[in-house]
Amino acid sequence: MALRQVRCYPAVMRLPVAFVSLALLLAGASRTWAHLPPGELREACARRRAALASSLPEGAAVLVRGAAWDERLPFRQTSDLHYLTGLDEPDVALVLTHERSTLFLPAADPVRGLWDGPRLAAGPATAEAFGLEEALPLDRLVEALAGLRRTGGTLYDSGPEPGPAGARPAGPLIAALRQVKDxxxxxxxxxxxxxxxxxxxxxxxxxxxxxxxxxxxxxxxxxxxxxxxxxxxxxxxxxxxxxxxxxxxxxxxxxxxxxxxxxxxxxxxxxxxxxxxxxxxxxxxxxxxxxxxxxxxxxxxxxxxxxxxxxxxxxxxxxxxxxxxxxxxxxxxxxxxxxxxxxxxxxxxxxxxxxxxxxxxxxxxxxxxxxxxxxxxxxxxxxxxxxxxxxxxxxxxxxxxxxxxxxxxxRGLGEFRPGKPLDASPAAPAPPRPWR
Ligand SMILES: [Mn+2]
Missing domain, CATH: 3.90.230.10 (Creatinase/methionine aminopeptidase superfamily)
Structure with missing residues (x-):
């Protein structure tokens, strides 16, 4: 796909104030381990977070927003949140500091669960599964950001504009890492x-x-x-x-x-x-x-x-x-x-x-x-x-x-016959690990 002569940042979906304020305090739904990331992804994300933290000034924090759920569209996590956590669930946010990475997840919603299936819940099991220090309910995000504010460090926000008042854009910090592939x-x-x-x-x-x-x-x-x-x-x-x-x-x-x-x-x-x-x-x-x-x-x-x-x-x-x-x-x-x-x-x-x-x-x-x-x-x-x-x-x-x-x-549907294996390239890589 050709690129117009302007640089594109990925569209980052909004984190509506509504879903922070309306998050319900219900018990978390359970989730099977088959949906959790394999070790290699968990370790790669930990290295990426460490690299991002080391690029931050003393006392700074980064808010990385996930994509919001919209049942009319296929879900697509924001690239920055995927890059740093491997987590492909909607309505989540990550706060990263030099000391810790905290994931914020929406409270379980039984009605939504009926239609869309279970979601990961806040708690130590989720934190451990993703190699993070903490996984908290989303309704504590505002309080956590206010706490970071009081310490006086710079807050970086992955967007979209406008982020929290006075925040600086996190996009360029994360882009510098994403540009060199691991x-x-x-x-x-x-x-x-x-x-x-x-x-x-x-x-x-x-x-x-x-x-x-x-x-x-x-x-x-x-x-x-x-x-x-x-x-x-x-x-x-x-x-x-x-x-x-x-x-x-x-x-x-x-x-x-x-x-x-x-x-x-x-x-x-x-x-x-x-x-x-x-x-x-x-x-x-x-x-x-x-x-x-x-x-x-x-x-x-x-x-x-x-x-x-x-x-x-x-x-x-x-x-x-x-x-x-x-x-x-x-x-x-x-x-x-x-x-x-x-x-x-x-x-x-x-x-x-x-x-x-x-x-x-x-x-x-x-x-x-x-x-x-x-x-x-x-x-x-x-x-x-x-x-x-x-x-x-x-x-x-x-x-x-x-x-x-x-x-x-x-001519004709050479390899395209049901049940016939597709031909392998000489450089065919190993098959994917089935974790989805
Ligand atoms: Mn292209």
Whole structure:
């Protein structure tokens, strides 16, 4: 997915005053241990909290808000709270100081429990399960914040704006940590990329004139889930013919036509981490001469961008490297978006440091869009910065003209048969631990 030329922070849902004041004082519901995080996640979160605490001034505290429950929407925890606790329950908050991390959870609500299932309860068992010092009822949050205020230390608030009076934004502190992925995060990203590969390979086999954009999106998303993902990190972009020139076109009911190029810009999400990979394919299965010319130009620009990824380089340098190739072909005006964005818990992930360092993950995704020819091409891969340069995490997803045409020549639902195991990539990571 391409990024507008402004930096995005993830939308952080509001912590309504109402749910603090209305929290009921009822006994906590029990919860099975199957929903609790495995040790590796608990330990990773403890390390992340320690790193955040060590970045704080003396006496400071950070309020990290979870996402509110909205039964009309799929629940999605705020990325910051997930990053620091691994907890994917609604209406919670974390207060972190140098000394302790305290989780605040809503009181049990039997009516809500009937409809939505049990929730974690405040108490020592929950604190211990998540490796935190305390897990308190949410109605004590206001009192706890007032207590921190009296000690005179700075309060940082993860948002949204406006937070408690006088609080400073916590986003940049947490973003600086999230920008460099730890081993658990990289393992999740690799699994997300692998699930994305399974979907893209099947979509290339299925794509043909007459197949609708939304059929391809459905197949992609089915394969993601079959490959271990819980869904997508962003709405799937399947953009054929004239739609290929609409950067964030959502898959529509348009059937593919023989002369179309089709942009597939998609990402499976595994345990909250999303891939973001784009392939552009010919609906007919063979690139036309003009299509191939534009495709090879974008591919060359992407290669130049990827070659510029190394520790110490900047996103601007990566962009200039890709742009230069397109400029030299006289098409600079046809490349209207940035080349890169950070990738992780969010598809347009947070990052405060402009210089690349090992452990950072970015996309490299130049594009050329010729509206008068109904011809758009974008090619996007997910790139890990290593100590010596880079590793293209999505390198196993066919990208060369010949590789795409060979796959499309297989035609039909090759691997997509119920009960047939999906083909494994040479670099297939270990299967996920079943804790959800
Ligand atoms: Mn992208």
């Amino acid at each position: 081993p658990l995060e990289l393992a999740r990203l690799r699994r997300a990329v692998e699930a994305t590969r399974l979907g893209l390979v099947e979509a290339m086999r299925l794509a043909a004139p007459g197949v609708r954009e939304d059929e391809l999106a459905a197949l992609l998303e089915y394969c993601f889930r079959r490959g271990g993902a819980q869904g997508t990190g962003f709405p799937s972009i399947v953009a054929s013919g004239p739609n290929s020139c609409v950067l964030h076109h959502r898959a529509s009911e348009r059937p593919l036509e023989g002369g179309d190029l089709v942009i597939l810009d998609v990402g499976a999400e595994v345990d909250r981490y999303t891939a973001d990979v784009t392939r552009t394919i010919p609906a007919s299965g063979r690139f036309g001469e003009r299509q191939r010319e534009v495709y090879e130009l974008v591919l060359a620009a992407q290669a130049a961008g990827i070659a510029a990824v190394r520790p110490g380089a900047t996103l601007a340098e990566v962009h200039r490297a890709a742009l230069r190739v397109i400029e030299e072909a006289g098409q600079a005006g046809r490349f209207p978006h940035g080349t890169s964005h950070w990738l992780g818990l969010d598809v347009h992930d947070v990052g405060t440091e402009a210089r690349l360092a090992p452990g950072m993950v970015l996309t490299v995704e130049p594009g050329v869009y010729l509206r008068e020819e109904a011809l758009g091409v974008r090619i996007e891969d997910d790139v890990l910065v290593t100590s010596t340069g880079s590793e293209v995490l999505s390198r196993a997803i066919p990208r060369a003209v010949e590789a795409i045409e060979a796959l499309m020549a297989e």
